[in-house]
Amino acid sequence: MTARSYQIKTMLRTYGRQLNCARRLARFKRTLAAAEAEDEVEISRLARRRVLVEQVAREIVENLMASGSTNQTVQEIRSALESEFGDTLELTYPPAEADMRIYRQTNEGPIEVSIEERNAIIKRLWEITLEKVDDTML
Incomplete structure (x- = not known):
C-alpha cells in the first residue's frame, strides 16, 4: 500500500496540532500550579486589564504566531x-x-537567526503584540 502525499500532509498537520495542544496544556498546568501558590489579592481595574492583555498577548505569541494562523x-x-x-x-x-526558533527567509532558503537577533525579535514581537492587543481590547 502506498501513502499519497495528501494523506502524509494531513497526518503531519494533525501531529503538529497535537503537539501545539500538548504545549498549551503543559503551560496551562504550570500556570495553574503557580496560581494556586499565590495569595488572593485585590487589584485595581487597570491592573486586571493589564493582566488580561498580557494573557491574550502570551497566547498569541506562544500559539498563534508559530501556527501560521x-x-x-x-x-x-x-x-x-x-x-x-x-x-x-x-x-x-x-x-x-520548548523554545521558539526564528528563521529568516532568503534566496538560498530559510536561515536561523543568531541568538542575539532572536532575543531582539522576540522582545519586539512581545512589545508589538501588547500594543496591538491593548488597542483592540474594549
Missing part, C-alpha cells in the same frame, strides 16, 4: 514585525524543544 491581528503583528526587521520571518516550535 490567518487571524487578522496575527497578520498585522507579523507584518509589523517583518517590516521592522526587513525580511520574511518564520517562527516555529520544533517538536522536541
